[in-house]
Amino acid sequence: MRAVNQVLNGWGNYTPCQSRVFRPERIRELFELMRNGDQEPSWIGRGLGRSYGDSALNPQGGTVLFERLDRLIDFDPQTGMVTCEAGVTFEALIRIFLQRGWFLSVTPGTKYITVGGAITSDIHGKNHHVDGTVSQFVESFDLLTGTGEVLTCSRSENTDAFWATVGGMGLTGLILRGRFRLLPVESAYLHVDFQRARNLDEAFALFQEGDQAYRYSVAWVDCLASGASLGRSVLMRGNHAAVAELPPRWRQSPSTVPLRRQHSVPFNFPDFALNPLCVKLFNALYYARNRDQQKIVDLDAFFYPLDALRHWNRMYGKRGFIQYQALFPPKSSRSGMIALLEAISRSRMASFLAVLKVTGAAGDGLLSFPKPGHTLALDLPNTGSRLRALIQRLDQIVLDHDGRLYLAKDATMSREAFSRMYERLDEFRRVKARLDPANRFVSAQARRLGIVEEG
């Protein structure tokens, strides 16, 4: 198979790099590629490139695109168990299965990701406090390792490979197929309570009082608010709606998400377009518009508001942006969040609303991100040295409060910070050394963070 030379990027457009890209049409072709793959010193798998940083980039070797490896293999309508190739997207799963009464058990804030990308990032959603990460619903997957073996990995078979791959950012090998459970739902709608919190303490109190009543819980935070309004937010918490709860006009086709016109950002915006004043205005308007209320909301509006604007990442201009997602454990959540929000607010670096979530129990993934506490995710535009200085301050705050950063979002973390944040890194390295002794699977992120030491 011939490589195509292409500039690839993470979703943040922060670290573009020339890549040699291979796009197998069938798993058989992928095997051949790996067998004859000595032409490339290393490899990394890539789904839809929705990780923000450099985890799906490999400028020093080959990149395997999974977009054509997208076949459904099996579905059990009694249990909701799906088996499919790793390139199947969440968008396709919703399109095919929602009409049959099934939705994703865990979904991120975009449906444009693949099954392989979801498993290797061990993604979490707005239901983490109740359901945990996506790996809770994964029964098994087939992994092509660095030694050329295909291992079926589950909680009872090749267990260490299972827990190293879940959250392992593609470094244990290529996921070929996954088998996982969907969630039964009656409709394409949720009933959602919107509630405003005047500051961070109020938001934390509301989460604490009410979260157990909701499967999904999230808050949008105005990161530019300060003083007594620091951390002011709008909480959005909801549950799937039964057909009987829908207004009569929607009961005819309860599993159909209303069609919306999709808009697209046609080109990279110039740098001045996102100035602090316009972002501040947007955030203030958003807070003012969202009064306390209950609404029936469709899945697209609740889970995927950003997907309505294709290429929205171009709004940050040619220089791109990073997404900074930090998590603090319960004992330091409040002080960590306050320090983080104060530093961001003081920096006057424009950022649209940030996302605040409560996280539940930790899973067993060796490099999985979530554990109990609170997590905050926000975009920061690339302003060169100003951004780098801010990130240094933020990283220090996260470390001082025993927090950690999410690998699927990371583009800037240092080796030292990473090894302090991920206490099971050595365990991960041991499993990787067995599955991939010659380090055939490496990403730009793995090199930067020293997860993999080459040659």
Ligand SMILES: Cc1cc2nc3c(=O)[nH]c(=O)nc-3n(C[C@H](O)[C@H](O)[C@H](O)COP(=O)(O)OP(=O)(O)OC[C@H]3O[C@@H](n4cnc5c(N)ncnc54)[C@H](O)[C@@H]3O)c2cc1C
């Ligand atoms: C708007 C937006 C909202 C988001 N919200 C959330 C959220 O709420 N929660 C959350 O957890 N994440 C969230 N994310 C991050 C996203 O869910 C993850 O980055 C996800 O991994 C992207 O999937 P992908 O298919 O695009 O993978 P890519 O970005 O292409 O790759 C991600 C990683 O998976 C590896 N990989 C991909 N396919 C394979 C394969 N077949 N075999 C081996 N390795 C593979 C890559 O090597 C890389 O390390 C969000 C991203 C965006 C853009």
